[in-house]
Amino acid sequence: MAFVRWVFYDTEGNVKYEGMQEGSFRHIPAADVAASFGLTDVRCMEWRQKDPAVEAAFADTDENGALRHVEVSVDVSGNEPKLVFAYTPVEETERDDPYAIIDILTGGEA
Numbered sequence: 001m002a003f004v005r006w007v008f009y010d011t012e013g014n015v016k017y018e019g020m021q022e023g024s025f026r027h028i029p030a031a032d033v034a035a036s037f038g039l040t041d042v043r044c045m046e047w048r049q050k051d052p053a054v055e056a057a058f059a060d061t062d063e064n065g066a067l068r069h070v071e072v073s074v075d076v077s078g079n080e081p082k083l084v085f086a087y088t089p090v091e092e093t094e095r096d097d098p099y100a101i102i103d104i105l106t107g108g109e110a
Helices: 030-036 052-058 092-096 100-106
Strands: 002-009 015-023 043-047 068-075 082-089
Touching: 002 030, 002 052, 002 068, 015 068, 030 043, 052 068, 052 082
Parallel strands: none
Antiparallel strands: 002 015, 002 043, 068 082
């Protein structure tokens, strides 16, 4: 089974695209992926094998199973780029009502 994870970022460490693919596929070079998304002047961190620490950091649940929003940036201040993660918990109301987004969009109850 093939695996790849990409993090494309600019010179300031702002992530422009982050994605992962797993399964049966032909690997596409990072430069081609960037071009397909219209990304220019970006650098890329790429993993061709799962790194358990990296995958745990990207997971939408923490080690206790609590849902979280994951934001990633890249620290470019050193010799090697480093991933920086920020997490915010998912509020209970965001999970409890699957129709809540309709209420938000329509301004009323669905």
